Amino acid sequence: MARVSVTTSEEQAVVIPRSREEAVAAFGAGDGVTVMGGGTILMPELTSGRVRPERVLLLGRAGLDGQKEDGARLVIGAGVRIADLMDAPEPLGTAARRVGDAEIRSQATLGGNLCATAGADYPRGDLQAPLIALGATVRSAGAGGEHVEPVEEFLAGDPSSRLVLEVEVPTDRRGAYASVGRPHAHSYTILAVSGSVGPDGSDLRLAAAGAGPKSVRLDGPDGDPASSAGVALADDALASTWYRKKMLPVLVARVLSDLKENA
Amino acid sequence: MNLTINGVEHELSSPPLGSLLAALREEVGLTGAKAGCQQGGCGACTVLVDGEPVRACLLPLAAVDGASITTVEGLGTPEHLSPVQAAFHQEYGSQCGFCTPGMLIATHALLQRTPSPSRGEIEDALRGHVCRCTGYVKIIDAVEAAANGATAASGAGA
Numbered sequence: 001m002a003r004v005s006v007t008t009s010e011e012q013a014v015v016i017p018r019s020r021e022e023a024v025a026a027f028g029a030g031d032g033v034t035v036m037g038g039g040t041i042l043m044p045e046l047t048s049g050r051v052r053p054e055r056v057l058l059l060g061r062a063g064l065d066g067q068k069e070d071g072a073r074l075v076i077g078a079g080v081r082i083a084d085l086m087d088a089p090e091p092l093g094t095a096a097r098r099v100g101d102a103e104i105r106s107q108a109t110l111g112g113n114l115c116a117t118a119g120a121d122y123p124r125g126d127l128q129a130p131l132i133a134l135g136a137t138v139r140s141a142g143a144g145g146e147h148v149e150p151v152e153e154f155l156a157g158d159p160s161s162r163l164v165l166e167v168e169v170p171t172d173r174r175g176a177y178a179s180v181g182r183p184h185a186h187s188y189t190i191l192a193v194s195g196s197v198g199p200d201g202s203d204l205r206l207a208a209a210g211a212g213p214k215s216v217r218l219d220g221p222d223g224d225p226a227s228s229a230g231v232a233l234a235d236d237a238l239a240s241t242w243y244r245k246k247m248l249p250v251l252v253a254r255v256l257s258d259l260k261e262n263a
Numbered sequence: 264m265n266l267t268i269n270g271v272e273h274e275l276s277s278p279p280l281g282s283l284l285a286a287l288r289e290e291v292g293l294t295g296a297k298a299g300c301q302q303g304g305c306g307a308c309t310v311l312v313d314g315e316p317v318r319a320c321l322l323p324l325a326a327v328d329g330a331s332i333t334t335v336e337g338l339g340t341p342e343h344l345s346p347v348q349a350a351f352h353q354e355y356g357s358q359c360g361f362c363t364p365g366m367l368i369a370t371h372a373l374l375q376r377t378p379s380p381s382r383g384e385i386e387d388a389l390r391g392h393v394c395r396c397t398g399y400v401k402i403i404d405a406v407e408a409a410a411n412g413a414t415a416a417s418g419a420g421a
Contacts, residue, residue: 014279014325036323043321044302046280056280060326101391103316103369104303185390186304 013055020165023062027163029143033057035163037079037112040104041124057163064111064165072172078111078164082127085110090175091194092130095209099126101185111164114138114151118213119188122238126189128155128215130177132207133194136169152207152217172199176258178251180210180239190238193218193251197259204259206252210234211244218252264328268293269337279325284308286324287334295335295364299393306392309365310334316372335364338371347371347409356405358396365392370406379410 017023027033034053036042037060045051064079074089083105085096099105099113116125131151138154140147140162147162154162179192191210197203206218212234233248235241264275268291277286284301287293287310297307301320308319311333339345344352347370357363366389373380373388380388385406394402 012278012280014323016325036326039321039323039326040303040318043282043323046323047282047285047301047320056323058323058326100303101306102388103306103309103318103391104321106315107317107321 012053014058015055016058016060017062019063023057023059023064024141024146024163024165026057027141030161030163035059035111035115037109038081038107040100040108041112041116059109059111065109069171070168072170073168074171076110076167076169078109078114078166080110081106082108082110082113085127089134089169089171089173091133091177091196092127092169092175094177095127095130095192095194098179098182098189104186110167114154114164114167115159117160122188122236123210123213123215123234124188125215126192126209129192129207129209130175130194131167131169132215132217133196133205134169134173134175135196135205136167138167139165141165155214173197174199174201174259174262176255176262178254178258180247180251187238191244191247191251193248193255195252195255195259201259201263204256206255208248208251210238211248264324266327266329267331269333275324277324280323282320283310283312283322283324283327283332284319287319287332293334293336297361297364299361304391304393305362306365306369306389307362309368309392311368311372314372314375316369333368335367338367345371346412347374347406350409351402351405354401354405354408356397356402362392362394366394366402370409373406374410380406382407 015026017026032054035057059079064077066077067080068075082096082099085092087093088096113125113127118124136151137148138151142162173196175196177194180190189210193208195206207215208218209215211231216231233241233244266273273291275286275290277290284296284298287296296310296319299305299307303318303321309316310319312327312330339348347367351357369388369392377384385403
């Protein structure tokens with residue numbers, strides 16, 4: 001069936017692709033296209049009038065919501081709801097369980113969380129760091145066709161110029177997660193550290209969410225908490241730089257200890 | 264866009280990127296779901312879409328074309344309260360009432376899924392619903408009462 005296109009009185013086009021191929025074609029090179037997954041981040045912007053997109057791509061019916069195991073990798077569609085990631089490989093599962101509340105988790109999608117930009121005075125995208133820690137890769141479409149790249153490289157680019165199709169996470173790593181408690185269900189992460197090691201306990205990867213506008217990899221030698229020295233820690237309404245600087249090594253130490261205990 | 268709302272079919276002409284909440288309140292005239300924060304953080308607009316509780320303020324109308332919506336008006340009537348509504352009434356689970364529609368819908372969905380929830384499961388299910396009056400204790404008591412069926416029989420007008 002052809003995609004449904006509706007034009008409102010304000011000349012906003014809404015495109016609802018019915019397949020992955022239609023979604024890729026409708027996104028094109030991404031020029032002037034605003035993508036909506038579950039709507040939990042974008043809808044308040046539209047309702048308040050802070051964002052007035054010309055063309056909105058609603059992905060809910062594009063068939064991007066499947067998950068399948070492929071050897072030691074789990075392939076997760078961009079449209080998979082966060083509620084369906086609560087049992088994903090750690091530390092992704094724990095981070096998913098701590099996103100928002102039950103209704104938000106059943107509306108919000110993996111792709112939306114991955115592409116979330118920082119809010120006015122808080123970071124968003126609490127699943128970015130667990131994905132970096134797991135060494136996940138992103139398959140996306142846009143100018144130049146489909147790319148597959150590590151999550152940290154995807155985030156270092158311009159996520160808004162790409163249409164995320166799926167994310168692949170390894171299922172044979174061990175993970176751990178430690179975070180500062182949230183003041184309430186709708187707070188974004190103040191600071192959280194995600195870590196994982198390979199099946200033989202080597203190849204440690206650590207990443208932090210809430211340290212700045214985007215999640216970052218902590219790439220010090222063997223997770224030396226001093227590695228946090230290179231991270232630009234945010235100073236915002238949720239926590240001061242001073243507080244984050246004190247807490248980051250504590251969270252790193254907890255993750256390392258959990259990874260050792262569960263070896 | 265065509266929606267079935269509380270069992271009645273509607274053809275709506277609200278903007279496709281307007282929220283389901285705005286369409287319900289302003290076009291259909293069902294004002295039970297409340298426009299609180301309008302950014303997903305208060306829970307007062309929660310409705311069922313095809314049986315699942317969602318934030319009506321976070322859903323563009325175009326995304327729910329063809330869906331079946333249940334608002335608080337669809338749970339019961341003043342003469343015949345639903346078991347959940349009767350329990351909230353009897354247990355003093357509502358004061359100013361602004362959060363109550365969202366609480367009722369979330370509780371209804373919880374009990375459909377988990378007929379005998381623990382107190383922790385109730386807290387998890389209602390975690391996204393903000394109440395500035397009750398301190399939550401009586402709300403959670405009401406959910407437990409609804410689950411126990413303690414007030415189902417006495418119901419309305421009690």
